[in-house]
Amino acid sequence: MTEMISTYKLSKQYDGVYRVKDLNLKVYEGDIYGFLGPNGAGKSTALKMLLGLVKPTDGGVNMFGKEFGANRLFILKNTGSLIESPSYYGHLSGLENMRVMQRLLNVPNRNVDEALRIVRLESHKGKKVSQYSLGMKQRLGIAMALMGFPKLLILDEPTNGLDPAGIQEIRELIQSLPQRFGMTVLISSHLLSEIDQIATKVGIINNGELIFQNSMDALRAQSKRTVALRTQNISEAKSILQKYRFTPVHQDDYLIFEDMPDEQIATINQLLVTSGIGVTRIEERRKKLEDIFLELTGKVSSL
Amino acid sequence: MLIRTFSSECIKLRHSYIWIVLSVLPIFSVLIGCANYVFNRGILQNEWYSLWTQVGLFYGEFFFPVLIGICCAFLCRFEHINQNWNSILTAPVPIRDVFLAKLMMVGLLSAVTQAFFLSLYFIAGKWVGLISPFPSETLGWIFRGWVASLAIGGVQLWLSMRIRSFAVPVGVSICATLIGLGLYVNHLGMFYPYSLLTIGMGVLSQDSLAMMEHVLFYGMSGLFIILFCISGIRRLKKTDIVA
Amino acid sequence: MGYAALEFYKIRHKKIFLMIVFLLCIELFWAFMSGSISLSRDPDAVSWEVIITIIAQMNGLFLPILTAVIVSRICDMEHKGNTWKMLMAASVKREQIYAAKYICACSLILFVIVLQLVAIVVFCQSKSLTSPIPWELLVQTAMGTLVTSMAVIALQQWISLAVPNQAFALCLGMLGGFIGITASLFPGMVRHFFIWSYYNELSPIVMKYINSSVVYVTQGLSFPFVGGLLLFSVLLYAVGNFYICRKEV
Numbered sequence: 204m205t206e207m208i209s210t211y212k213l214s215k216q217y218d219g220v221y222r223v224k225d226l227n228l229k230v231y232e233g234d235i236y237g238f239l240g241p242n243g244a245g246k247s248t249a250l251k252m253l254l255g256l257v258k259p260t261d262g263g264v265n266m267f268g269k270e271f272g273a274n275r276l277f278i279l280k281n282t283g284s285l286i287e288s289p290s291y292y293g294h295l296s297g298l299e300n301m302r303v304m305q306r307l308l309n310v311p312n313r314n315v316d317e318a319l320r321i322v323r324l325e326s327h328k329g330k331k332v333s334q335y336s337l338g339m340k341q342r343l344g345i346a347m348a349l350m351g352f353p354k355l356l357i358l359d360e361p362t363n364g365l366d367p368a369g370i371q372e373i374r375e376l377i378q379s380l381p382q383r384f385g386m387t388v389l390i391s392s393h394l395l396s397e398i399d400q401i402a403t404k405v406g407i408i409n410n411g412e413l414i415f416q417n418s419m420d421a422l423r424a425q426s427k428r429t430v431a432l433r434t435q436n437i438s439e440a441k442s443i444l445q446k447y448r449f450t451p452v453h454q455d456d457y458l459i460f461e462d463m464p465d466e467q468i469a470t471i472n473q474l475l476v477t478s479g480i481g482v483t484r485i486e487e488r489r490k491k492l493e494d495i496f497l498e499l500t501g502k503v504s505s506l
Numbered sequence: 507m508l509i510r511t512f513s514s515e516c517i518k519l520r521h522s523y524i525w526i527v528l529s530v531l532p533i534f535s536v537l538i539g540c541a542n543y544v545f546n547r548g549i550l551q552n553e554w555y556s557l558w559t560q561v562g563l564f565y566g567e568f569f570f571p572v573l574i575g576i577c578c579a580f581l582c583r584f585e586h587i588n589q590n591w592n593s594i595l596t597a598p599v600p601i602r603d604v605f606l607a608k609l610m611m612v613g614l615l616s617a618v619t620q621a622f623f624l625s626l627y628f629i630a631g632k633w634v635g636l637i638s639p640f641p642s643e644t645l646g647w648i649f650r651g652w653v654a655s656l657a658i659g660g661v662q663l664w665l666s667m668r669i670r671s672f673a674v675p676v677g678v679s680i681c682a683t684l685i686g687l688g689l690y691v692n693h694l695g696m697f698y699p700y701s702l703l704t705i706g707m708g709v710l711s712q713d714s715l716a717m718m719e720h721v722l723f724y725g726m727s728g729l730f731i732i733l734f735c736i737s738g739i740r741r742l743k744k745t746d747i748v749a
Numbered sequence: 750m751g752y753a754a755l756e757f758y759k760i761r762h763k764k765i766f767l768m769i770v771f772l773l774c775i776e777l778f779w780a781f782m783s784g785s786i787s788l789s790r791d792p793d794a795v796s797w798e799v800i801i802t803i804i805a806q807m808n809g810l811f812l813p814i815l816t817a818v819i820v821s822r823i824c825d826m827e828h829k830g831n832t833w834k835m836l837m838a839a840s841v842k843r844e845q846i847y848a849a850k851y852i853c854a855c856s857l858i859l860f861v862i863v864l865q866l867v868a869i870v871v872f873c874q875s876k877s878l879t880s881p882i883p884w885e886l887l888v889q890t891a892m893g894t895l896v897t898s899m900a901v902i903a904l905q906q907w908i909s910l911a912v913p914n915q916a917f918a919l920c921l922g923m924l925g926g927f928i929g930i931t932a933s934l935f936p937g938m939v940r941h942f943f944i945w946s947y948y949n950e951l952s953p954i955v956m957k958y959i960n961s962s963v964v965y966v967t968q969g970l971s972f973p974f975v976g977g978l979l980l981f982s983v984l985l986y987a988v989g990n991f992y993i994c995r996k997e998v
Contacts, residue, residue: 254596256747280598290593292584294521306514307597331521347593527920534924538931545934564927572923580916587829672915673821677768680814684775
């Protein structure tokens with residue numbers, strides 16, 4: 204797999220405080236990489252460093268296997284981006300805004316039409332952008348990023364300001380990009396649910412540091428199942444089960460076991476019932492992805 | 507590359523009405539200068555040259571440099587709002603061209619203004635009934651005024667790119683212009699972009715420049731243009747974008 | 750009054766005072782240079798009247814520009830930050846904001862005028878003019894300048910808030926300065942139609958040419974003009990206020 208983005212020890216200091224610290228981001232071709240973190244974690248700063256808008260205090264950026272400083276034009280030519288809120292000239296129409304970018308990107312007219320069609324702005328392209336709603340400005344920003352049909356697309360919170368239908372639409376669009384146009388997408392968000400639905404890889408940043416980076420499946424695997432058991436006499440049940448080499452944890456009137464096969468649960472149930480302890484509940488519990496996210500980010504910040 | 511960047515600048519100026527500002531000030535200068543000429547015909551006997559002193563005084567001394575300041579602030583204002591530096595600096599064009607395209611735009615606008623002023627001067631002259639032939643030096647004054655305007659444009663762009671407000675760079679250009687007047691009077695004008703305009707346009711003294719002065723004028727203008735371009739481009743490259 | 754204090758709070762970090770002081774320094778430097786030059790030529794002919802007249806003429810050029818810059822700075826932040834909507838939502842009436850901005854601009858200009866007076870007194874004392882400080886003249890000068898400024902501020906505020914593109918407001922300020930300095934060239938009928946000519950017009954001292962020598966005549970403040978100008982300020986303010994408050998946000 205080709206590395207599209209790789210940063211090494213990327214850091215940014217403002218007034219002696221690290222906004223981003225030792226970031227080692229790896230994005231491979233064909234990925235939809237979800238860059239996740241709470242507000243103010245340093246997502247935008249990191250993305251701006253990828254594009255050369257913010258100069259790193261330390262470390263560096265490689266994109267398409269090339270060092271950024273010496274290959275700025277090549278890299279930017281193959282990258283489309285939407286950073287922070289969308290950029291636009293309010294006194295110009297949507298189409299004229301696209302034309303400004305078109306000249307800078309040097310792409311044919313059909314790219315403009317195609318990009319406007321993809322984000323479904325064709326019917327509003329003659330309107331002044333200052334009269335657009337936030338969602339329409341966001342679509343325009345995405346259209347501008349798409350216009351060059353780049354190999355790599357960097358979108359910073361692209362669903363901001365969109366209504367639920369719009370969010371769904373953009374989500375489907377982003378998911379289709381790797382197959383349709385062979386793009387690699389880096390998308391940032393503070394919403395885990397959003398990343399959960401579209402990303403294949405995920406990186407979680409908190410207080411400027413990358414605390415998790417792996418495939419989405421690896422993150423999901425962290426959400427292990429447990430089995431909770433409730434009986435009429437908890438402490439007696441615990442001591443009986445410990446005799447049979449089970450290791451339950453006593454928590455809130457429940458005995459908690461790590462995930463186990465069905466036969467073992469049946470065994471436990473039988474053991475307790477034959478010992479005269481009534482089993483009132485057996486529940487399967489699953490840690491939600493949100494809990495993992497909170498745990499990951501919360502734990503770090505409480506340190 | 508530069509041409510593409512420049513043509514994108516052209517699109518940005520649509521619907522902007524900047525031309526109103528660009529035309530009002532020259533019209534006013536010529537109107538007032540003309541009226542003054544007509545009322546004081548007794549003293550002002552040098553035909554076209556006298557008319558030039560009258561119409562050019564406020565335009566060249568004051569309005570034109572500030573007009574350039576307004577243009578530069580205007581060209582940077584719409585980049586400062588709505589995070590447009592983000593998009594322009596992630597576009598695949600050299601950063602050098604971003605600055606140079608803006609300076610070219612300033613040059614184009616000031617050239618149009620100069621041409622407009624020249625035609626107004628010609629019309630005004632015919633209208634008040636000047637009979638002597640139109641002096642060819644005028645073209646030289648207009649051209650040198652334009653060269654000096656590029657030097658001022660370089661300084662003002664440099665300022666407007668670092669100061670996000672609109673009024674402050676314009677305010678600075680007003681102050682700088684007034685200081686320039688003082689330097690001109692003290693014969694230091696050659697070393698200050700804002701008084702180069704006064705010298706180039708010959709508004710205070712119509713004596714043609716000596717060979718040495720020509721060299722010094724173009725040399726200093728070129729020096730200021732190059733100096734502020736380099737500094738402006740360097741800054742765009744080195745500093746972080748605050749959107 | 751609370752909202753006016755808020756306006757002052759909003760222009761913190763905008764370095765507006767620096768700008769004022771800077772422009773004022775250039776004006777005063779220029780004025781006192783020409784004052785010193787005439788003093789060195791003929792020490793006896795220089796009096797308070799001369800200095801006040803020079804300042805009044807300079808004000809015709811500088812104050813319209815300074816006013817345009819100040820008002821533009823106060824108004825532009827609402828355009829730039831799109832804060833009109835926020836202010837509306839905070840259930841503040843637009844009339845109150847308009848008034849607050851006007852008061853804020855007026856007090857800044859008053860500050861400028863006071864600084865000017867102080868500078869005049871300091872300058873004249875340092876040149877050891879023999880006559881005592883003519884308080885009445887100075888106050889009249891300040892009054893005249895303030896009344897003129899109030900009209901100009903009302904006009905600038907209207908334009909600055911109505912047209913988001915501040916190039917127009919600043920261009921108007923420049924035109925104002927241009928008219929202000931050249932006003933004395935116009936015939937009286939034309940002159941009285943331009944508010945910027947009153948910086949000079951309302952000066953309590955008139956410069957008259959008698960037998961090709963300059964004589965300074967103290968005429969005092971012309972109350973019909975002051976009244977008329979005040980009325981005109983109110984009119985400009987009311988029209989601007991009406992227009993801005995009914996504009997769609």
